[in-house]
Amino acid sequence: MSAFAAIDEDRLATTVAAVTVYKVAAEKAAQQVTGPGSFALAFLDALAALTEQDLLERAALS
Incomplete structure (x- = not known):
């Protein structure tokens, strides 16, 4: 999470x-x-291999 927090306030x-x-x-x-x-x-392998397409297909935000 720290890596994400470092890119935006x-x-x-x-x-x-x-x-x-x-x-x-x-x-x-x-x-x-x-x-x-x-x-x-x-899980670590999946994190390393994650693509933008994976996120577009699987992410569910509501």
Whole structure:
């Protein structure tokens, strides 16, 4: 979240952006894992591989 907070002074917007990215990455990671021990690594991989298209397709803000 710190990386997001560093790019803008609007803390609400940067927090929403960070949580949205984490949520989408977590959803992608959860589709690949076979157990709880593998989730952490899959989550980090999903964060690194996340694309703008992933966010456009999966992010749900209301």
